[in-house]
Amino acid sequence: MTPPQRQRRLPQHRPPPPPKGERDRKAPERLYVVAGPDGERADLDLVTLIVARAEPPHSASPEQTAVLRLTVAPLSVAELSAYLNLPFSVMTVLLTEMLTGELVQARAPIVRQALPDRSLLEAVMHGLQRL
Numbered sequence: 001m002t003p004p005q006r007q008r009r010l011p012q013h014r015p016p017p018p019p020k021g022e023r024d025r026k027a028p029e030r031l032y033v034v035a036g037p038d039g040e041r042a043d044l045d046l047v048t049l050i051v052a053r054a055e056p057p058h059s060a061s062p063e064q065t066a067v068l069r070l071t072v073a074p075l076s077v078a079e080l081s082a083y084l085n086l087p088f089s090v091m092t093v094l095l096t097e098m099l100t101g102e103l104v105q106a107r108a109p110i111v112r113q114a115l116p117d118r119s120l121l122e123a124v125m126h127g128l129q130r131l
Helices: 020-035 062-070 077-084 088-100 118-130
Strands: 049-052 104-107
Touching: 049 062, 062 077, 062 088, 077 088, 088 104
Parallel strands: none
Antiparallel strands: 049 104
């Protein structure tokens, strides 16, 4: 006995895809609107932590409002870029504008010492051996 063949269901009211030239042209325009013209950029790394300093003002863009809501707890620039689905370069321009407006604060990431002190490890090891 042969199993019945399934028929793929297609949505009835799907709008046609935009022409290829129009689809490619929309993304850069959108990024330019978010980032604005090229200017000075703050020295930000992918691991720089961003923390909100104020509530979103009424004049804030949707991206700025999203950044302020996400950074109640510190988040790295890379995480913000991923959450907002924006390239790193656009994110740095957006954050530079917010830093000059004192809406957010940039902090260096917490760097731990590369290797613990050898004498401390030996003391712990000897203490465990005595147990």
